[in-house]
Amino acid sequence: MFHTGLRTPGAVRTEESAAGTDLYFQRCAWCHTTTFQRLLCPTCGSTDLSPQLSEGEGVITVRRAHTAADADLWPVHMAEGFVVRCRVDGPPHAVRPGVRVKLASAADTGRRPVVRLCEEVPLDGWI
Template sequence: MYDHSASTSYPAADSVTGLLEPEAQDTDALYFQRCTWCGTAVYQRLLCPVCRGSELRPERSEGTGTVRHATVVHRQTPVARNVSLVEMAEGFVVRGRVTGSPVAIHSGDRVRLSVAEDPVRGEPVFQLVDEPSHRLWS
């Protein structure tokens, strides 16, 4: 049987919500939660969406992912900005911004975490890892 009390140390989590306490987080890292019962990776949840378990342990993401959906937003901002859904290597999806020209970000682009929390919008900021091949032929 799997031992749920592994000796790996994690940042402190609030005992009521299981969410990370702000002072416990590394500001350059993105933290997510993993269900101790089924192993599902989630981002800022109170319950596991698969088994409804409430025992979610915090883990640090390696910071790499793939853009699953990208949108250009023109409202409530002086210039157009990018809003993307990024599927991280660990399997959870997070909403964030990819730096660069908003119209140049496409589904399938590989990204890496640049800043864990944008000071204005409070969401992760990513940068493109490499120039995708579909842009080289345009």
């Protein structure tokens, strides 16, 4: 019948993540720096990083040079303070730095998280 996805459980701890929208980040036990998918704390170099669940809200930030293959990948500054490159699901004219986004689908192994624009963007209301 209808499959909601091809996610394979196991890579991420699935306590209450049936919806597949749980994005885990890491917080350093020593300096409380937040980061994403690192082995070491970028600030103090500690390996004592504990996973924490993000609320999934953030703001698109300015990106540097990108390839055509990365055209819809943007760095998103999440509310918890870490930055993660996400695939942004929205009309291209509305996707720009400063726009608020919300997590739509969390990262599976080897894939990027997907975010959606928070504000409704009228397709015909712009010049």
